Amino acid sequence: MAHPPCIFVYERDRSVLASLDFALALQGFAVADGAAGDADPRGAACLIIEHRLGSGDGLGLLAQLRANGCSAPAILLSTNPSRELRNQIAAAGALLIEKPLLCDELTRAIRTLIQQNKAA
Template identity: 40%
Template sequence: MESKSRSANDCGTVVVIDDDVAVRNSLKFTLEVEGFTVRIFADGQELLDDKPLTPSDCLVVDQNLPRMRGLELIAELRRRNNKVPAILITTNPSDAVRRQASAAGVPIVEKPLLNSLLFDAIRRAMPNPPPVN
């Protein structure tokens, strides 16, 4: 039986939205080393103005974004019928944020980020994650 390896295109893209350029670039680098394809954005509006997401993508969204909070961005995407999986990243989330994220089915990974926790959350969220390196 022959097994086919999946290309990066088959695996979807991790879409990172964070207003901190150092966080964006660090996540892009570490996720690419792990085999993920990555797109980065500074805020939610940049993402909304860009090309559409696909069902095999996964969002990694900072809660404390300018113009639109992370959970607001996820809600807006869902209002637009884009059900892409999402992970919220934030420092010290309030009880209200935890409740809202839970109600929306969005896991939270707290900053400072532990790469292994984030990678595991992304692999669980994506329908076709790339193989583990």
């Protein structure tokens, strides 16, 4: 039996992380906390990164992950993103999903990115 695709989530709010973990598990994904010390995102099927992370930002983290060899497709989450932020996320090759998360937009986006990555 195949392992479910592993989604690495970078979210500072523990309750949001738990909610994402629960919701994505119901959709057949395995979820890993990207902030965990033993986390190695290089094998991730997809990354979900909150744009506002404590002392840094999601784009900076994505650049660091890319520099460390992680090529998984990425989704950045943001509330009310500016046009400049939208352009920066697009330039980084990531997908923007605005919060609040509604319906199944996130899971549809994850499935699409995973399929595109497999086809590439």
